[in-house]
Amino acid sequence: MKILVTGGAGFIGSAVTRHIIKNTSDSVINLDKLTYAGNLQSLEHIEKSDRYTFEQVDICDRAELDRVFKQHTPDAVMHLAAESHVDRSITGPAEFIQTNIVGTYTLLEAAREYWNTLDDSAKLAFRFHHISTDEVYGDLPHPDEQDDNAFDKELPLFTEQxxxxxxxPYSASKASSDHLVRAWLRTYGFPTIVTNCSNNYGPYHFPEKLIPLVILNALEGKxxxxxGKGDxxxxxxxxxxxxxxLYKVVTEGKVGETYNIGGHNEKQNIEVVQTICSILDELVxxxxxxxxxIMFVNDRPGHDRRYAIDSSKMSKELNWTPIETFETGLRKTVQWYLDNQQWCQNVQSGSYQRERLGQINTKTQGE
Known part of the structure; x- marks a missing residue:
């Protein structure tokens, strides 16, 4: 297969691209605008492969998308390109509307027009896989909110229903893009699949997110x-x-289906931070x-209290389960950041120094 991966220089997109090149015989066309969060250094180990191609293209640029589809003739699209940081969406929602909604619409239309040019067998085999988030579901009941009579009951999880x-603004923009993708299936018969995932962590994560932010701040004594309370x-x-x-889904998933992908690792934020500190106490x-x-700060506006995914459908239908426990994965992640300080320095732009984003200015004009 030839797979067009949008956002292939981002955190999850680069992991998908590396996985495909290293573990399959498929080819990847990596289409990425290279915003602050996209970095080709995340792909330096596979960039010389003759099965890898890079196209610096904005998913809102229809003419360039049409060129890419015509030139590379992909068999599938894995759509990961998105603005993804909640705090940034609070401060500046316009970019999230443009990329996540308008960009997804533009990509859907370019892909659909290309799909309509294919012969019947290629049309039948084509897939448009849209990668989304569990945050579209809002939040779930928190253990602190349960009364004594409900103490022994299992708390609900997000399911595909x-x-x-x-x-x-971030999760609303992703929800909008999910609805567009399903509408293109229902209205046009365009072969789409949607996945919704829980919080990702691991190597090559831009240090605005919790885990890399904590690791780097800790090492620098910040x-x-x-x-809030970190709960x-x-x-x-x-x-x-x-x-x-994700590779399982694009190659084995059924058109029209949604698959929830989770790590089976529910942790309070404070527990995550404390575990990172314990690993660093051991290693450095x-x-x-x-x-x-550790310093407790005012909570994020509209902060969801709990996310948790039921990924049993992935397990039963596609025979996928996570390999890493939270403990093994987090240790690997901390070690990676210790070993790759140069990457960390290179990806941080001069305009972002790990300061807090997403605070709302509540002062009225003239104060």
Missing amino acids: TSYAPSS DLPVY QIRDWLYVEDHARA PKKPKYAEQ
Whole structure:
């Protein structure tokens, strides 16, 4: 197969691209605009492969998309290109509307026009795989919210049938793109598949997200900011496990289906930060210990309290389960950042120095 991967220089996209080139005989056309979060250094180990091609293209540029489809004639699209940081979406939602909604629409139309030129067998085999997030579902009941009578009951998980209730500009824009993809299937018969994943972590993660931010701040002796009480719960998925799952879906998944992909690792944010500190205490010991740098800060506006995914459909229908536990995956992640300080320095632009984003200015004009 020839697979067009949008956002292939980003965190998850580069993991998917590396997985395909290293573990299959398929080819990848990596289409990426190369925004602040996209970096070709994440692909330096596979960039010389004759099965890898890079195209620097914005998914909102219809003419360039048409050229790419005509020139490379892909058998499938894996659409990962997106603005993805909740805090950035709070500060500047316009980019999220443009990329995640308008960009997905533009890509769908370019792909559909290309698909209509294929012969019947190629048309039948073609897939448009849209990669999304569990945040479109909103949040779930938190253990703290359960009464004594419900203490022994299992808390609910997100399933493929969970209703959408996005909380942030980011998740609302992703929910919109999910709806567009399903509408193109229903209206035009365009062969789409949707996946919704839990929080990813692992190597090559841009350091605005919690885990790389904490690792790098800890090593530099900076504060380790934790929102609110740190009791927000996330299900953590190692990015290479996610890449395997996504390849399973695009090659074996059924058209029209949605698959939830989770790591089976529900952890409170404070627990994640404390675990990173403990690993660093072991690998790069210092006094005082890293946990002394933890600082609680005002919570994010509209912060969802709990996410958790039921990925049993992936297990039953596609025979996928995560390999890494949270403990093994996090240790690998910390070690990777220790071993790749140059990559970390290179990807941080001069305009972003790991400062907090997403705070709302509530002062009225003239104050």
